[in-house]
Amino acid sequence: xxxxxxxxxxxxxxxxxxxxxxxxxxxxxxxxxxxxxxxxxxxxxxxxxxxxxxxxxxxxxxxxxxxxxxxxxxxxxxxxxxxxxx
Numbered sequence: 001x002x003x004x005x006x007x008x009x010x011x012x013x014x015x016x017x018x019x020x021x022x023x024x025x026x027x028x029x030x031x032x033x034x035x036x037x038x039x040x041x042x043x044x045x046x047x048x049x050x051x052x053x054x055x056x057x058x059x060x061x062x063x064x065x066x067x068x069x070x071x072x073x074x075x076x077x078x079x080x081x082x083x084x085x086x
Contacts, residue, residue: 007059014063018070029082031074038078042071 025031031038049064 004059011059011063011066015066015070018067022070022073025074025077029077029084031078033074033078035075035078038071038075042068042075045071 021031021033025033045064045067049061049068052058052060052064
């Protein structure tokens with residue numbers, strides 16, 4: 001039980017670390033984060049989410065799904081930045 005709580009705490013901290021960057025990306029409509037990093041992070045999180053489902057690990061499934069969503073948002077705005085009006 002303690003080990004699972006530790007996993008959920010780690011999940012919360014890691015996801016919380018992504019929230020400010022993702023929020024700034026949404027507000028700005030663009031991101032300064034390197035596209036190669038975003039693509040690799042998204043691919044790895046998505047792959048690890050699938051793996052976690054296959055082995056039945058709830059903590060890592062939730063973590064990697066949430067990180068895939070966060071990095072997916074950043075990737076979207078990197079590939080399709082919002083047009084700024086002058």
